[in-house]
Amino acid sequence: MPSADPSALIRNLQQADSPVGLLQATRALAAACHPEAAGHLVEVLGFNNPGAAVAAVEGLVALGTAAVEPLLTNIDGYNYGARAWAVRALSGIGDPRGLEVLLEALAEDIGPSVRRAAARGLGQLRLEGLPQEQRAAIWQRSLAGLLAGAADPEWVVRYAVVVGLEQLLPHTLPAEQRARGLAQLEGLAAPASEDTLVVRLRARLALDNLSG
Amino acid sequence: MVVAGDPSSSPVPGGAPITEEEALDRLRQTDDQSLQYYAAWWLGKMRSRHPDTLPLLCRALGQRLPRREAAGVEHNAVARNAARALGKLGQAEAVPALLESLEDDDDGLREAAARALGDLGAASAIAPLCRRLASGLAGAGAVRTDSSRLIEPCEAFLEALGEIGQAHPDVVAVIRPFIGHERPLIRSAACRALLQLTSDPRWGEQLVQLLEHPQLQVRRAALMDLGASGWRPALEPIRRTLAENSLKLIALRGLAEQLEPPSVPGAVDGAARAADSPHPDPATTAVLAVMDDLL
DSSP states (O other): OOOSOOOOHHHHHOOOOOOOHHHHHHHHHHHHHGGHHHHHHHTTTSSOOOOHHHHHHHHHHHGGGGGGHHHHHHHSSOHHHHHHHHHHHHHTTTTTHHHHHHHHHHHOOHHHHHHHHHHHHTTTTOOTTTTTHHHHHHHHHHHHHHHHTTTTTSSHHHHHHHHHHHHHHOOOHHHHHHHHHHHHHHHHOOOTTOOOHHHHHHHHHHHHHOOO | OOSSSSSTTTTTOOOOOOHHHHHHHHHHHSHHHHHHHHHHHHHHTTTTTOTTTHHHHHHTTTOOOOOOOOOOSSHHHHHHHHHHHHHTOOGGGGHHHHHHHHTTSSSSHHHHHHHHHHHHTTTHHHHHHHHTTTTTTTTTTTTTTTSSBBOOOOOHHHHHHHHHHOOOOHHHHHOOOOOOOSHEEEEHHHHHHHHHHHHHHHEEEHHHTOOOOEEEEEEEEHHHHHHHHHHGHHHHHHHHSOOOOHHHHHHHHHHHHHSSSSOOOOOOOOHHHHHHHHHOOOHHHHHHHHHHHHH
């Protein structure tokens, strides 16, 4: 339930002078679930305090669509730690306005943690309100991004691509595209083409889930 | 284990892409140490299989000068990077040169050599590592008078003994005292090695306690140490730890891969194929589910 006035909580956050203080103030502001908190929670993502960042992401995801604008306008081009948390929040919210940021992040960001969060997000965009045509177009672009991401040099990004594909493939896609997605998962499950065991395990699980 | 903020990023900022031939040429010349430094790192990172790679890296291990802290990239730094690269290449031919580096005056090189020998699972390193650690907390584990470093790079030595994995009672006895070291990173490394060698849950429980340490650096180290040991009961504590998701994911990868039974040598074709592309069991699936939530 939104609290009446978050300004006291925001002041506490701004005056926090220790890692634990910042964590507690962030948790309290996130729990208030107030739209005015969004910009301040986005700021916390850049403070290099992982505990507080987790709490801030949870708060932003809980705010949902109200947090999308502050996230998109404050993406930090210089701090990939902060970018990873912001992309993670966008992924959790699943608002289609995040599509371009997610595609670009997976394809180009230098931070593996950013690419990883983007791959996850491309599988879970929430498109219920959109016309069928638009949904199909977004799914196809997401699939193309994930297929390209399967060649990422970092195992954790390929792992996230598997998770993204598993979530994307049950949607209505042209048969040929669905087949490409499944073939990519088979490749990520096979030792001949994937050298990281945990990625192969996750890809096998995804294939099991998709055929079950 | 000491960890940087984003463990998967390159340690050489702005390093432009180069080819294997260029990397070998850069390592061959000795006028510019910063070129050699980058080349050694690159060859390890790319797991170079070129026939010249191993001999050149071994030669770089011998590039020694008195250590000068303010000298920037110097010969000793090249040697340290060469040791790290040799660990990544996974070729046993590097072991004799690395054993020699274990006796070097530069503790930074001894540290890198020990880690590489651990990576290679070199049983011949057990005796020299134990010999250097045998003086315990008052000797190997004491703080130097001229810096904050310890007499021996104990963390790397302990981790190497755990990685090599021979649980001889003499080895365990050498490691044991270090669980009482004043520095939590050394305690973490000792618990990790003992957990790997003995599978005794009390060492896992001590590592789980370190996940709640007030210093982020200690929590990160305990995460990596639990991941290296693959200790399954750490799943939930790892999930709750206040640290970067990147590090939790690396730790959980260790748990997931540990849970999978290794493929049986000489197994019939069908079984071998199943081990190649295994269907995860319920315990592994539980680890994967936690990993999914951390992406």
